Amino acid sequence: MRPNGCFGCGQDNPYGLQIESHWEGDEVVCQWTPKEYMIGPPNYLYGGISASLIDCHSVNTALSYAHKKVGNDDKYDRSIQMVTGSMNLRYIKPVPMREVELRATVEKVEGRKYFIKTELQSDGITCVRGDVVAIQLKAAQ
Numbered sequence: 001m002r003p004n005g006c007f008g009c010g011q012d013n014p015y016g017l018q019i020e021s022h023w024e025g026d027e028v029v030c031q032w033t034p035k036e037y038m039i040g041p042p043n044y045l046y047g048g049i050s051a052s053l054i055d056c057h058s059v060n061t062a063l064s065y066a067h068k069k070v071g072n073d074d075k076y077d078r079s080i081q082m083v084t085g086s087m088n089l090r091y092i093k094p095v096p097m098r099e100v101e102l103r104a105t106v107e108k109v110e111g112r113k114y115f116i117k118t119e120l121q122s123d124g125i126t127c128v129r130g131d132v133v134a135i136q137l138k139a140a141q
Protein backbone atom coordinates (compact mmCIF):
# COMPACT_ATOMS: atom_id res chain seq x y z
CA MET A 1 0.00 0.00 0.00
CA ARG A 2 1.51 3.40 -0.99
CA PRO A 3 1.75 6.00 0.27
CA ASN A 4 2.19 4.49 3.74
CA GLY A 5 3.76 6.60 6.47
CA CYS A 6 3.06 4.15 9.32
CA PHE A 7 5.97 4.07 11.80
CA GLY A 8 5.81 0.27 11.83
CA CYS A 9 5.28 -0.76 8.23
CA GLY A 10 5.36 2.40 6.13
CA GLN A 11 7.79 2.16 3.26
CA ASP A 12 7.46 5.93 2.97
CA ASN A 13 8.64 6.61 6.53
CA PRO A 14 12.45 6.75 6.54
CA TYR A 15 12.47 6.95 10.37
CA GLY A 16 10.18 3.94 10.79
CA LEU A 17 10.77 0.22 11.26
CA GLN A 18 9.66 -0.66 7.72
CA ILE A 19 8.52 -4.19 8.55
CA GLU A 20 7.21 -6.41 5.74
CA SER A 21 4.71 -9.08 6.78
CA HIS A 22 3.41 -11.93 4.64
CA TRP A 23 1.20 -14.99 4.97
CA GLU A 24 2.76 -18.41 5.46
CA GLY A 25 -0.15 -20.85 5.71
CA ASP A 26 -2.31 -19.69 8.62
CA GLU A 27 0.42 -17.48 10.07
CA VAL A 28 1.60 -14.01 9.20
CA VAL A 29 5.37 -13.88 9.33
CA CYS A 30 8.01 -11.16 9.23
CA GLN A 31 11.79 -11.18 9.52
CA TRP A 32 13.36 -7.95 10.67
CA THR A 33 16.79 -6.80 11.85
CA PRO A 34 17.28 -4.02 14.44
CA LYS A 35 19.50 -0.97 13.94
CA GLU A 36 22.28 -0.48 16.53
CA TYR A 37 20.59 2.57 18.07
CA MET A 38 17.48 0.53 18.96
CA ILE A 39 19.30 -0.94 21.92
CA GLY A 40 17.86 -0.98 25.45
CA PRO A 41 19.77 -3.01 28.04
CA PRO A 42 23.39 -3.74 26.98
CA ASN A 43 23.29 -6.12 23.96
CA TYR A 44 19.51 -6.30 23.92
CA LEU A 45 16.68 -4.70 21.99
CA TYR A 46 14.70 -1.86 23.59
CA GLY A 47 11.37 -3.27 24.81
CA GLY A 48 9.34 -0.51 23.19
CA ILE A 49 10.68 -1.55 19.81
CA SER A 50 9.49 -5.11 20.43
CA ALA A 51 6.11 -3.64 21.36
CA SER A 52 5.97 -1.58 18.16
CA LEU A 53 6.91 -4.60 16.05
CA ILE A 54 4.19 -6.73 17.64
CA ASP A 55 1.68 -3.89 17.44
CA CYS A 56 2.09 -3.21 13.74
CA HIS A 57 2.51 -6.84 12.69
CA SER A 58 -0.62 -7.85 14.62
CA VAL A 59 -2.81 -5.03 13.32
CA ASN A 60 -1.66 -5.75 9.78
CA THR A 61 -2.52 -9.41 10.34
CA ALA A 62 -6.04 -8.38 11.31
CA LEU A 63 -6.25 -5.95 8.40
CA SER A 64 -5.15 -8.55 5.89
CA TYR A 65 -7.47 -11.17 7.41
CA ALA A 66 -10.41 -8.76 7.10
CA HIS A 67 -9.55 -8.33 3.43
CA LYS A 68 -9.40 -12.10 2.89
CA LYS A 69 -12.78 -12.51 4.61
CA VAL A 70 -14.40 -10.46 1.89
CA GLY A 71 -12.53 -12.38 -0.80
CA ASN A 72 -9.94 -9.69 -1.42
CA ASP A 73 -6.44 -11.14 -1.23
CA ASP A 74 -4.28 -8.60 -2.94
CA LYS A 75 -5.87 -5.18 -3.28
CA TYR A 76 -5.79 -2.73 -0.38
CA ASP A 77 -9.26 -1.35 0.41
CA ARG A 78 -8.94 1.96 2.26
CA SER A 79 -12.48 1.61 3.61
CA ILE A 80 -11.28 -1.24 5.86
CA GLN A 81 -9.42 0.43 8.72
CA MET A 82 -7.99 -1.14 11.82
CA VAL A 83 -6.51 0.25 15.04
CA THR A 84 -4.96 -1.28 18.14
CA GLY A 85 -7.61 -1.49 20.86
CA SER A 86 -5.47 -3.20 23.46
CA MET A 87 -2.20 -5.04 23.67
CA ASN A 88 -0.87 -7.28 26.43
CA LEU A 89 2.79 -8.26 26.26
CA ARG A 90 4.82 -10.78 28.13
CA TYR A 91 8.56 -10.19 27.94
CA ILE A 92 9.89 -13.71 28.45
CA LYS A 93 13.55 -13.33 27.47
CA PRO A 94 15.66 -10.37 26.42
CA VAL A 95 15.87 -10.01 22.63
CA PRO A 96 19.40 -10.16 21.17
CA MET A 97 20.40 -7.41 18.72
CA ARG A 98 20.08 -9.58 15.62
CA GLU A 99 17.39 -10.74 13.25
CA VAL A 100 14.02 -11.50 14.84
CA GLU A 101 11.00 -13.27 13.45
CA LEU A 102 7.38 -12.32 14.14
CA ARG A 103 4.68 -14.96 13.83
CA ALA A 104 1.01 -14.04 14.21
CA THR A 105 -2.24 -15.98 14.11
CA VAL A 106 -5.85 -14.87 14.20
CA GLU A 107 -7.32 -16.48 17.28
CA LYS A 108 -10.92 -15.32 16.81
CA VAL A 109 -13.07 -12.55 15.44
CA GLU A 110 -16.02 -11.10 17.36
CA GLY A 111 -17.86 -8.41 15.45
CA ARG A 112 -15.29 -5.68 14.78
CA LYS A 113 -12.76 -7.16 17.25
CA TYR A 114 -9.88 -9.28 15.95
CA PHE A 115 -7.95 -11.24 18.58
CA ILE A 116 -4.38 -11.76 17.40
CA LYS A 117 -1.63 -13.81 19.05
CA THR A 118 1.87 -12.82 18.06
CA GLU A 119 5.27 -14.19 19.05
CA LEU A 120 8.58 -12.42 18.61
CA GLN A 121 11.32 -15.03 18.24
CA SER A 122 15.09 -14.94 18.12
CA ASP A 123 16.79 -18.04 16.69
CA GLY A 124 13.48 -19.90 17.06
CA ILE A 125 13.16 -19.02 20.75
CA THR A 126 10.11 -17.02 21.83
CA CYS A 127 11.27 -13.86 23.61
CA VAL A 128 8.05 -11.80 23.66
CA ARG A 129 4.46 -12.94 23.42
CA GLY A 130 1.67 -10.53 22.58
CA ASP A 131 -2.11 -10.67 22.77
CA VAL A 132 -3.52 -7.90 20.65
CA VAL A 133 -7.09 -6.82 20.05
CA ALA A 134 -7.35 -4.96 16.76
CA ILE A 135 -10.59 -3.11 16.20
CA GLN A 136 -12.06 -2.40 12.81
CA LEU A 137 -13.34 1.14 12.59
CA LYS A 138 -17.00 1.60 11.82
CA ALA A 139 -17.49 2.25 8.12
CA ALA A 140 -17.84 5.97 7.35
CA GLN A 141 -21.52 6.92 7.09
Ligand SMILES: CCCCC/C=C\C/C=C\C/C=C\C/C=C\CCCC(=O)SCCNC(=O)CCNC(=O)[C@H](O)C(C)(C)COP(=O)(O)OP(=O)(O)OC[C@H]1O[C@@H](n2cnc3c(N)ncnc32)[C@H](O)[C@@H]1OP(=O)(O)O
Nearest residue numbers: 001006021022023028056059060064083084085086133135
Ligand atom coordinates in the same frame (compact mmCIF):
# COMPACT_ATOMS: atom_id res chain seq x y z
C1 LIG B 1 -0.11 -9.87 5.74
C2 LIG B 1 0.21 -8.64 5.02
C3 LIG B 1 -0.19 -7.34 5.70
C4 LIG B 1 -0.83 -6.48 4.69
C5 LIG B 1 -1.08 -5.07 5.21
C6 LIG B 1 -1.28 -4.24 4.05
C7 LIG B 1 -1.13 -2.94 4.02
C8 LIG B 1 -0.85 -2.13 5.19
C9 LIG B 1 -1.52 -0.84 4.93
C10 LIG B 1 -1.65 0.11 5.77
C11 LIG B 1 -1.18 0.01 7.11
C12 LIG B 1 -1.85 1.04 7.86
C13 LIG B 1 -1.77 1.05 9.13
C14 LIG B 1 -0.84 0.17 9.83
C15 LIG B 1 -1.48 -0.67 10.84
C16 LIG B 1 -1.31 -0.50 12.14
C17 LIG B 1 -0.80 0.69 12.75
C18 LIG B 1 -0.37 0.37 14.13
C19 LIG B 1 -1.52 0.39 15.03
C20 LIG B 1 -1.76 1.74 15.65
O1 LIG B 1 -0.88 2.46 15.99
S1 LIG B 1 -3.39 2.21 15.87
C21 LIG B 1 -3.26 3.66 16.89
C22 LIG B 1 -3.50 3.36 18.34
N1 LIG B 1 -4.90 3.07 18.62
C23 LIG B 1 -5.84 4.02 18.68
O2 LIG B 1 -5.57 5.19 18.52
C24 LIG B 1 -7.24 3.56 18.99
C25 LIG B 1 -8.01 4.68 19.66
N2 LIG B 1 -9.34 4.20 20.03
C26 LIG B 1 -10.40 4.29 19.19
O3 LIG B 1 -10.31 4.83 18.11
C27 LIG B 1 -11.66 3.69 19.66
O4 LIG B 1 -11.72 3.62 21.05
C28 LIG B 1 -11.92 2.26 19.07
C29 LIG B 1 -12.01 2.36 17.54
C30 LIG B 1 -10.80 1.31 19.48
C31 LIG B 1 -13.25 1.73 19.58
O5 LIG B 1 -14.26 2.70 19.34
P1 LIG B 1 -15.61 2.34 18.54
O6 LIG B 1 -16.55 3.46 18.81
O7 LIG B 1 -15.34 1.99 17.15
O8 LIG B 1 -16.03 1.03 19.19
P2 LIG B 1 -17.03 0.70 20.40
O9 LIG B 1 -16.75 1.54 21.58
O10 LIG B 1 -18.42 0.70 19.83
O11 LIG B 1 -16.57 -0.79 20.73
C32 LIG B 1 -16.70 -1.82 19.75
C33 LIG B 1 -16.29 -3.11 20.41
O12 LIG B 1 -14.87 -3.05 20.72
C34 LIG B 1 -14.66 -3.14 22.15
N3 LIG B 1 -13.57 -2.25 22.51
C35 LIG B 1 -13.59 -0.90 22.45
N4 LIG B 1 -12.40 -0.41 22.81
C36 LIG B 1 -11.63 -1.48 23.12
C37 LIG B 1 -10.31 -1.61 23.55
N5 LIG B 1 -9.54 -0.55 23.76
N6 LIG B 1 -9.81 -2.85 23.75
C38 LIG B 1 -10.60 -3.93 23.56
N7 LIG B 1 -11.87 -3.86 23.13
C39 LIG B 1 -12.38 -2.65 22.94
C40 LIG B 1 -15.98 -2.77 22.78
O13 LIG B 1 -16.10 -3.40 24.03
C41 LIG B 1 -16.96 -3.31 21.76
O14 LIG B 1 -17.09 -4.72 21.91
P3 LIG B 1 -18.55 -5.42 21.90
O15 LIG B 1 -19.11 -5.14 20.54
O16 LIG B 1 -18.25 -6.86 22.12
O17 LIG B 1 -19.29 -4.75 22.99
